[in-house]
Amino acid sequence: MASTGDVRRLFLQSLLSRGIVSEALCKTLYAKCVEAVKAANDDLNIASADTDEAFDEVIKQLNVSLNDLDLEIKSTQDELNGKRSFALVNTKDDELAQMATDYTPAEIVFFKAIVDQIMLARNEAFSLSSMAALREVSNIKPKSNMTKTQAETVLASFVAKGWLLRSKRGRYSLSTRTLLELYPYLKSTYGDELLYCTICHEVVTKGMGCHRPNCQVRLHFHCFNLYRRRNSACPTCKIEWPRQATDDPLTAVGEAAVRDGDDGKRRVKARRTNGDEDEDEEMEADSSQPSQPSQPARSQRNKRGSKKKAVADSDEEEDEEEEDEEVPTQEDSPPPRRRSSRR
Amino acid sequence: MARAAARSQRSSRPSQSQSQPRPSQSQRRIDDSDDEDMQDDDDGDEMVEGAGEEESSSTAELRRKANALVRYALFCEHKRMPLRREEFQKKAMGSNSRSFGRVFEMAQLTLKQTFGMEMVELQSKAALEKERTGVDEEQLEESRKATATKKKATTAGSKQYILRSTLDSTIIEYASQTIAEILDQELEDRDEEDENETLPQCYGSILSWSTADQLEPVGILYVILALILVSGRVISDTELRAHLKRLHLSSNVDINFDVKSTIPNNTQSLDNFLESLRRQGYIDQQIIGDAKKAKGPGKGKRVRSTQADNDSGIKYEWRWGVRAQSEIGEQGIAQFVAEFMVTREHEEDEDEEEGGSSRNRRRQDPQKKVEKMLDGIAKAAGGELAGLK
Ligand SMILES: [Zn+2]
Ligand SMILES: [Zn+2]
Numbered sequence: 001m002a003s004t005g006d007v008r009r010l011f012l013q014s015l016l017s018r019g020i021v022s023e024a025l026c027k028t029l030y031a032k033c034v035e036a037v038k039a040a041n042d043d044l045n046i047a048s049a050d051t052d053e054a055f056d057e058v059i060k061q062l063n064v065s066l067n068d069l070d071l072e073i074k075s076t077q078d079e080l081n082g083k084r085s086f087a088l089v090n091t092k093d094d095e096l097a098q099m100a101t102d103y104t105p106a107e108i109v110f111f112k113a114i115v116d117q118i119m120l121a122r123n124e125a126f127s128l129s130s131m132a133a134l135r136e137v138s139n140i141k142p143k144s145n146m147t148k149t150q151a152e153t154v155l156a157s158f159v160a161k162g163w164l165l166r167s168k169r170g171r172y173s174l175s176t177r178t179l180l181e182l183y184p185y186l187k188s189t190y191g192d193e194l195l196y197c198t199i200c201h202e203v204v205t206k207g208m209g210c211h212r213p214n215c216q217v218r219l220h221f222h223c224f225n226l227y228r229r230r231n232s233a234c235p236t237c238k239i240e241w242p243r244q245a246t247d248d249p250l251t252a253v254g255e256a257a258v259r260d261g262d263d264g265k266r267r268v269k270a271r272r273t274n275g276d277e278d279e280d281e282e283m284e285a286d287s288s289q290p291s292q293p294s295q296p297a298r299s300q301r302n303k304r305g306s307k308k309k310a311v312a313d314s315d316e317e318e319d320e321e322e323e324d325e326e327v328p329t330q331e332d333s334p335p336p337r338r339r340s341s342r343r
Numbered sequence: 344m345a346r347a348a349a350r351s352q353r354s355s356r357p358s359q360s361q362s363q364p365r366p367s368q369s370q371r372r373i374d375d376s377d378d379e380d381m382q383d384d385d386d387g388d389e390m391v392e393g394a395g396e397e398e399s400s401s402t403a404e405l406r407r408k409a410n411a412l413v414r415y416a417l418f419c420e421h422k423r424m425p426l427r428r429e430e431f432q433k434k435a436m437g438s439n440s441r442s443f444g445r446v447f448e449m450a451q452l453t454l455k456q457t458f459g460m461e462m463v464e465l466q467s468k469a470a471l472e473k474e475r476t477g478v479d480e481e482q483l484e485e486s487r488k489a490t491a492t493k494k495k496a497t498t499a500g501s502k503q504y505i506l507r508s509t510l511d512s513t514i515i516e517y518a519s520q521t522i523a524e525i526l527d528q529e530l531e532d533r534d535e536e537d538e539n540e541t542l543p544q545c546y547g548s549i550l551s552w553s554t555a556d557q558l559e560p561v562g563i564l565y566v567i568l569a570l571i572l573v574s575g576r577v578i579s580d581t582e583l584r585a586h587l588k589r590l591h592l593s594s595n596v597d598i599n600f601d602v603k604s605t606i607p608n609n610t611q612s613l614d615n616f617l618e619s620l621r622r623q624g625y626i627d628q629q630i631i632g633d634a635k636k637a638k639g640p641g642k643g644k645r646v647r648s649t650q651a652d653n654d655s656g657i658k659y660e661w662r663w664g665v666r667a668q669s670e671i672g673e674q675g676i677a678q679f680v681a682e683f684m685v686t687r688e689h690e691e692d693e694d695e696e697e698g699g700s701s702r703n704r705r706r707q708d709p710q711k712k713v714e715k716m717l718d719g720i721a722k723a724a725g726g727e728l729a730g731l732k
Contacts, residue, residue, distance in 0.1 A: 002511040009459030010510060010518055010549065016417070016458075017551045025528040032522055032549050040513035065457050069410050071417075090414075 002040035082222030409449035624666035681716035
């Protein structure tokens with residue numbers, strides 16, 4: 001016999017069968033779960049959740065029942081359109097969860113390498129050119145026998161399954177699904193790189209930043225618009241802001257922040273060996289020169305004036321064997337010179 | 344990556360889409376009321392459990408492990424791999440593997456209470472074999488009943504489990520139907536996803552199976568299962584390939600997967616496809632007993648990897664695998680075939696009418712047609728169609 005509790009059971013099954021769903025769809029689904037259970041047992045008196053408060057309460061209660069399982073129904077706003085989505089996600093980054101993904105271990109290593117380069121991208125660009133993404137195949141350790149062609153297929157799969165976004169410019173960035181479902185992993189691995197929106201407190205990988213050099217304010221586009229309607233100055237440093245998030249002199253978070261030459265270099269975050277060290281060491285991965293003084297990962301703020309169009313991918317990739325000899329870009333220095341191919 | 348159990352609803356495909364078996368058959372219902380008398384799917388190892396353990400701390404420990412098992416079950420289901428008891432024990436039970444029975448019970452209860460799902464043990468190949476060759480139908484029926492209600496015969500245990508819904512069949516049926524409001528919302532959301540031409544189809548049902556990270560061209564699997572079924576539950580390799588060839592599927596034709604897969608070029612040869620279905624346990628291949636090894640029909644040697652009949656004179660045959668028996672069921676496939684045929688006929692009728700045909704043929708009630716078709720399929724299979732095992 002159907003019971004009231006079947007509504008939440010069916011709702012969870014529905015979420016499990018779908019992955020990420022829009023807020024509107026999520027609410028429709030819940031309403032239909034109520035109807036499904038009523039169809040099975042007419043006598044049940046089930047409250048619908050047609051107000052925002054009631055729906056929030058439903059989610060809250062479900063999360064109580066999921067807590068011990070390290071699962072949670074989480075929601076986040078799409079960084080590009082501000083639309084809220086829900087997903088039932090794993091809140092623990094453990095071994096069992098790892099092995100249960102539908103990618104092979106080599107593909108997961110590749111995915112992690114891509115995420116790594118996205119997270120460590122210079123100037124808060126949080127994106128990676130497609131050629132640089134393919135190049136990651138050869139940097140995978142232990143060596144993988146994945147070919148570049150196969151890597152392309154795998155990348156397309158990451159995009160098709162919603163783990164990565166691919167922009168018009170062909171740059172890969174983190175998707176809403178990844179930000180939702182892989183947050184525990186991102187947080188534990190890139191705690192220092194993650195930027196949070198001053199308004200909604202969720203992770204920002206696409207948005208704007210305050211242009212005052214040491215001001216930490218970063219906002220999603222939708223959060224900026226919301227805030228800017230009523231305020232004209234930065235919430236923290238009070239400097240005046242222009243009307244649009246993309247206007248000068250505001251800085252960019254995301255692919256608009258890519259500068260000439262940024263894609264030519266890989267960044268490697270030195271994993272901390274002792275916990276006390278809190279400065280990231282950064283190295284040029286393939287550097288054949290004596291290493292340059294290291295540069296803190298995020299201290300470098302991109303000035304609007306030096307924002308340049310992204311380097312065309314093809315420029316970078318003529319020669320895959322090419323060693324990277326760039327000196328890390330210093331703040332305010334002109335874009336690095338183009339390397340010359342050694343062939 | 345935590346999209347758990349996307350496939351857990353395989354018992355509940357939308358009945359609207361003609362390409363899926365109907366849910367009602369494949370759904371075994373368990374009432375909330377029997378939460379207390381959990382099945383004992385374990386063969387009793389928990390009896391030997393150490394008596395001297397500290398009660399409270401060990402209970403908390405068991406609870407933690409049970410929760411880990413629930414998570415593992417959901418993840419396995421998402422990956423559409425059966426949960427292997429041995430693997431879980433190795434990963435999570437540590438030295439204390441003897442208490443698995445209790446952990447399993449606790450996990451089963453959580454699955455049922457929180458998710459309306461349960462772990463169901465797949466039949467072992469040995470048990471299936473016995474069933475198929477055994478002549479004693481009565482004994483068979485009895486063991487089938489026993490399987491459904493309480494303890495599984497020790498021989499039947501494969502120590503592999505899949506998840507199945509325990510919700511009322513009316514709910515499942517409702518949840519598998521297309522609902523206009525859901526479909527509208529799905530389409531609206533999809534429209535906003537600009538330029539992404541690779542989005543999965545949507546069907547507007549509460550339980551979606553199309554947006555799951557599904558890779559296999561599931562339609563071809565159903566066709567293969569149907570072919571085996573209507574050939575009397577076993578089909579020779581030659582015959583199967585002849586049928587598939589008529590459907591333009593021959594060994595040198597690539598089967599298309601969608602871009603979500605990581606298979607090179609998103610295509611796979613028929614042989615590789617059959618092999619992966621075999622590995623997942625949907626279909627099973629054996630050598631037809633030749634003169635030297637023959638010990639009777641159906642007792643051919645199992646093969647390690649998919650082979651086509653070849654010049655060496657070795658012949659192969661195909662049967663349903665354990666996963667197909669537990670996950671899809673003969674009735675499910677029969678329903679799929681019947682509905683597909685009837686709907687198509689129906690559509691053809693309509694086309695004719697649109698085409699100006701003045702024939703005023705009285706149309707048979709589609710439901711009756713489906714039933715008739717089901718009878719026919721059962722006859723072709725050589726006996727009453729089995730539900731889920
Ligand atoms: Zn925000
Ligand atoms: Zn500021």
